[in-house]
Amino acid sequence: MTPLLPYFLVYLSGILAALPASQNFLFPYFLSLATAVTGALLFTQSRPKRFVKAMVLVLLFPLGFSAPGWQDRLRPEHHIWNHLQGGQRAVVVGWLEETPAVFKDKVRYRVRLEQIAYTGSPITVTGTARITHHKDL
Structure with missing residues (x-):
């Protein structure tokens, strides 16, 4: 062998x-x-x-x-990674996948995405996003 x-x-x-x-x-x-x-x-x-x-x-x-x-x-056509535009604000539509994790200075959400929009019309997407909201100190 x-x-x-x-x-x-x-x-x-x-x-x-x-x-x-x-x-x-x-x-x-x-x-x-x-x-x-x-x-x-x-x-x-x-x-x-x-x-x-x-x-x-x-x-x-x-x-x-x-x-x-x-x-x-191998990634589906509507996967979120195919539509990400780094460094730009986006409006996302989805639902919370789990209870938000609350920390001293931030809150972390895990969202199952349905749509994302940067400047134009929303795009239907699939995937999960981890969104962190930092609190003002």
């Missing part, structure tokens, strides 16, 4: 290649390349080698490369 480490390293190299930090590294994509080469070298040291195992090893790189974008592709 082939050890799992070569497969993991090649998958990890795909993830590292997809991350923007890898492009701005001292030597662009070096970490991803070094990880893939290490995985390939470890694979060549294992016995027995089979064509199917080698193909799985090769296909794990594109699978790892596509992994960081899975959350965006």
Whole structure:
């Protein structure tokens, strides 16, 4: 049985290649390349080698490369994360999911969202928001 480490390293190299930090590294994509080469070298040291195992090893790189974008592709179209505009005030419509948590200087609400509006007409959304209202001191 082939050890799992070569497969993991090649998958990890795909993830590292997809991350923007890898492009701005001292030597662009070096970490991803070094990880893939290490995985390939470890694979060549294992016995027995089979064509199917080698193909799985090769296909794990594109699978790892596509992994960081899975959350965006699997999220529903009306999810709140698709409509957030950071740093802007919004009007939200929803219902309280649990009793508000009251602290000394703030109150924290957990709201199941139904609609959100920034400046125009409201947009129907799904998701949960944690809204914190800070009290004036």
